Amino acid sequence: MTVEIEDVVRRFGATAALEGVSLTLRAGEFVALLGPSGSGKTTLLRILAGLDFPDSGRVLIAGADMAQVPARRRGVGVVFQNYALFRHMTVFENVAFGLRVRPRRFRPGNADILRRVRELLDLVQIPELAQRYPDQVSGGQRQRVALARALAIEPQLLLLDEPFGALDALVRKDVRRWLRGLHDRLGITSLLITHDQEEAMELADRVAILERGRVVQFDTPSAVMTRPATPFVAGFLGDATRLEGQVAAGVLHVARLPRAPLRVALADGPATAFLRPRDVVVTPAGRDAGNGVIRHASAAPDAQMRCVVEVNGVQLDALATNGAGWMVRGAACQVTIRGALVFGAAGPGVMAEAEAAPAE
Amino acid sequence: MKAAVARPAFGRRRHPLPGLGLSLGLTLLWLGVIVLIPLAALAIKPWELGVQRLGLVLIDPRVLAALRLSFGAALLAALFSVPVGLLLAWTITRYRFPGRRVLDAIIDLPFALPTAVAGLSLTALFANNGWLGAPLAEWFGWQVAFRPAGVVVALIFVALPFVVRSVEPVLRDLRPDAEEAAATLGATRAQTVWRVVLPVLWPATITGFGLGFARAVGEYGSVIFIAGNMPMVSEIAPLIIVVKLEQFDYAAAAGIGLVMLVLSFLILFALNLWQRALRQGQA
Amino acid sequence: MSSAGQRADEDPFLVRWGLIATSLALAVVIFLLPLAAVFTEALRRGAAPALAAILEEDARAAMGLTLLVAAIAVPVNTVGGLAAAWAIAKFDFAGKRLLITLIELPFSVSPVISGLVYVLLFGAQGYLGPWLRAHDIQIIFALPGLVLATIFVTFPFVARTLVPLMQEQGRGEEEAAATLGAGGWQIFRRVTLPNVKWALISGVLLCNARAMGEFGAVSVVSGHIRGQTNTLPLHVEILYNEYMFVGAFAVASLLALLGLVTLAAKALLEALAGRRVRATA
Numbered sequence: 019m020t021v022e023i024e025d026v027v028r029r030f031g032a033t034a035a036l037e038g039v040s041l042t043l044r045a046g047e048f049v050a051l052l053g054p055s056g057s058g059k060t061t062l063l064r065i066l067a068g069l070d071f072p073d074s075g076r077v078l079i080a081g082a083d084m085a086q087v088p089a090r091r092r093g094v095g096v097v098f099q100n101y102a103l104f105r106h107m108t109v110f111e112n113v114a115f116g117l118r119v120r121p122r123r124f125r126p127g128n129a130d131i132l133r134r135v136r137e138l139l140d141l142v143q144i145p146e147l148a149q150r151y152p153d154q155v156s157g158g159q160r161q162r163v164a165l166a167r168a169l170a171i172e173p174q175l176l177l178l179d180e181p182f183g184a185l186d187a188l189v190r191k192d193v194r195r196w197l198r199g200l201h202d203r204l205g206i207t208s209l210l211i212t213h214d215q216e217e218a219m220e221l222a223d224r225v226a227i228l229e230r231g232r233v234v235q236f237d238t239p240s241a242v243m244t245r246p247a248t249p250f251v252a253g254f255l256g257d258a259t260r261l262e263g264q265v266a267a268g269v270l271h272v273a274r275l276p277r278a279p280l281r282v283a284l285a286d287g288p289a290t291a292f293l294r295p296r297d298v299v300v301t302p303a304g305r306d307a308g309n310g311v312i313r314h315a316s317a318a319p320d321a322q323m324r325c326v327v328e329v330n331g332v333q334l335d336a337l338a339t340n341g342a343g344w345m346v347r348g349a350a351c352q353v354t355i356r357g358a359l360v361f362g363a364a365g366p367g368v369m370a371e372a373e374a375a376p377a378e
Numbered sequence: 379m380k381a382a383v384a385r386p387a388f389g390r391r392r393h394p395l396p397g398l399g400l401s402l403g404l405t406l407l408w409l410g411v412i413v414l415i416p417l418a419a420l421a422i423k424p425w426e427l428g429v430q431r432l433g434l435v436l437i438d439p440r441v442l443a444a445l446r447l448s449f450g451a452a453l454l455a456a457l458f459s460v461p462v463g464l465l466l467a468w469t470i471t472r473y474r475f476p477g478r479r480v481l482d483a484i485i486d487l488p489f490a491l492p493t494a495v496a497g498l499s500l501t502a503l504f505a506n507n508g509w510l511g512a513p514l515a516e517w518f519g520w521q522v523a524f525r526p527a528g529v530v531v532a533l534i535f536v537a538l539p540f541v542v543r544s545v546e547p548v549l550r551d552l553r554p555d556a557e558e559a560a561a562t563l564g565a566t567r568a569q570t571v572w573r574v575v576l577p578v579l580w581p582a583t584i585t586g587f588g589l590g591f592a593r594a595v596g597e598y599g600s601v602i603f604i605a606g607n608m609p610m611v612s613e614i615a616p617l618i619i620v621v622k623l624e625q626f627d628y629a630a631a632a633g634i635g636l637v638m639l640v641l642s643f644l645i646l647f648a649l650n651l652w653q654r655a656l657r658q659g660q661a
Numbered sequence: 662m663s664s665a666g667q668r669a670d671e672d673p674f675l676v677r678w679g680l681i682a683t684s685l686a687l688a689v690v691i692f693l694l695p696l697a698a699v700f701t702e703a704l705r706r707g708a709a710p711a712l713a714a715i716l717e718e719d720a721r722a723a724m725g726l727t728l729l730v731a732a733i734a735v736p737v738n739t740v741g742g743l744a745a746a747w748a749i750a751k752f753d754f755a756g757k758r759l760l761i762t763l764i765e766l767p768f769s770v771s772p773v774i775s776g777l778v779y780v781l782l783f784g785a786q787g788y789l790g791p792w793l794r795a796h797d798i799q800i801i802f803a804l805p806g807l808v809l810a811t812i813f814v815t816f817p818f819v820a821r822t823l824v825p826l827m828q829e830q831g832r833g834e835e836e837a838a839a840t841l842g843a844g845g846w847q848i849f850r851r852v853t854l855p856n857v858k859w860a861l862i863s864g865v866l867l868c869n870a871r872a873m874g875e876f877g878a879v880s881v882v883s884g885h886i887r888g889q890t891n892t893l894p895l896h897v898e899i900l901y902n903e904y905m906f907v908g909a910f911a912v913a914s915l916l917a918l919l920g921l922v923t924l925a926a927k928a929l930l931e932a933l934a935g936r937r938v939r940a941t942a
Contacts, residue, residue, distance in 0.1 A: 102837040106855040395845070396848075409764060490921070495920070502699075628784065
């Protein structure tokens, strides 16, 4: 089922939570809504669920305008941030709730409810917890209950509000993969709200990035990663270091960086450069003292090692291929800049590249 | 751009849950019929007398004496309730001992015991041949029942639970880490209680004091049995209102009632301000 | 110095037991002695006269009236309290603080004034007195007055126990229920009500205890007509003023029992609710 969000505005007093958001979700798609806290993610989710209402703009679900449709008639499944399970009902009754409150003529019989709740509990792999209360199961199990409860109403659209927030890091990865597998099996259009880029990148077909109430980019994870549309996106994703500089005659100049003439196809003027770890190459200092110092180095199982180097008082995230042996805190090193993502006064980012023969 | 065109008017904001109109409507009907309209009558009625005659009613020595007794005895009772209430709250939240649950439950007795019963039994206790009245009279020559002292005793019974029940939740929620921190900084136990625990309890104590005081000022049932009700000596203000009503002097009764209400609210308001200042000082 | 192994937030043994002993002694004098006195005085001449006083005709009429008044006043305040708590806890609207203050207002009004206000409205010389007389409706010195005064003094009980609890519980479960297709009444009955049931019962019990035991407010509007407008607490006063002490204390014991049962039920409910709450933590 498609979801069309058209120019939705929502203000709380003087502050605008959403300032003209437009998004279109294709049927069966898994979309992640990614943004820092306060960017309006949850407000958008509540508007889709019918728990909040836009000041202007439209929401269409499967082509129908939702303006006059209350939450109870939307058939949108919601997994709430803290799950909002009914604490006085067993897991079974939580899942059965959506079936039991249907108008009498659509309400399944008890045997039917029993069967369907069983199926759902099997689907989310917690059939043994049916008679427990929410406060007697773990965080991960609660999440599954919340999901089964949302699926019980056979929604065509599933909204997930930071569903992994309450889980510890160990189980998060497993649960993510399991959830994506479930999505692929059921084919429900899904919208995931998150502030965790790793989560968004791994799960979603497309990622919408929200900045202060506006969608600043909506694209596939790889496109968002490699071609960020705005400095905000470039800064929000990855561990890029942001530096201000100048473009003159097609070359980027950043004060305090080691001599690294970076060619960039931008007009002259001020520019913002993002140096991602892979743009910064660190090698052991040779006979000379080198131009940088290792500040932090973290061990990694593979050959690539993450580190933080300091050059002329600027700290940069860097990747060091080969040679874990020498990399200790305080070691001198040689830092070479291979490239950068540069934003001019306007327009999308442009890759800058080092000249063929870097000095030194 | 036509942003903010469809801005809904105030109060027209749609709510995700149904039932605001019904529940708020019922609430306002209930509040209006039972509380607001009758209290409005109280505020209007006294002025039928005209300012001058109303003044004469209020400065009648008997009325003044009754107001003094009601407010003075309520103040004494609420003041007495502060240390005793703090002690009881401390004991039931901090210690485990046999009988703690009974003690905890029995503190609510004044809430649940009809006031007439309380008045009757306190009178029996403090009468000259009562379990407490006899020894007090014999050893100290004190007489409590049928005296202003009796009024204070009855009001203590009424006011005490308010202090305990206001302080108790704060004491229960107080994390031990503040006390532990004080100990690591070299404070003795007494210093810790005095400088760390008590200041946190003050706002709640004032709340309890205010609630107990307000309740005690207006208390009727438990007092009239033990007070003796002698004009100028042990006659409380609510009783004066009853007397005026029995003489069908509605306006005078309403005038005294209005004065009582306004005075209590002023005192509660002052306590509220004090409490707010304390809270800000702690924030 | 504190002894070895004593925790920082623990008091020395002597202090602890000194405070416990003092508290228990105070509780005995302030709370238990009065209670004991009621029953002792009632049984001063044995059980038979006490029982006779309770079963006597006027006492039975007073009992019936007390039950009737409570049976009207308590449901009214329960419905009003539930409506108020639902509106206050589940919605945002201007003037909410004021509404809460106004609902708690009757607690700081003297019971005598609570009765007086209805006399001012409905009494013979009250604002509506002439109209009521013309239509032959009696409110003051009759059942409606007793009921109104009782509703006034017990007004905040249910709302006061529910509002903080429901505010603390938030709106998450109700909103979840709405997205699952539940309507307003279904949300209220299946989600909200079960979550507050212990607090609700506890509030209703306290409301009922006060309704049955109220003295000052009903005294003002009652007219004290034996067998007709006399509630149990007023009956106690009449007996006492007529020097029928055993009878007065016997009827008082009955009321004291009501209070004790209420306290026990409340403690039991808190234990029940507490078990659920602790399981949540």
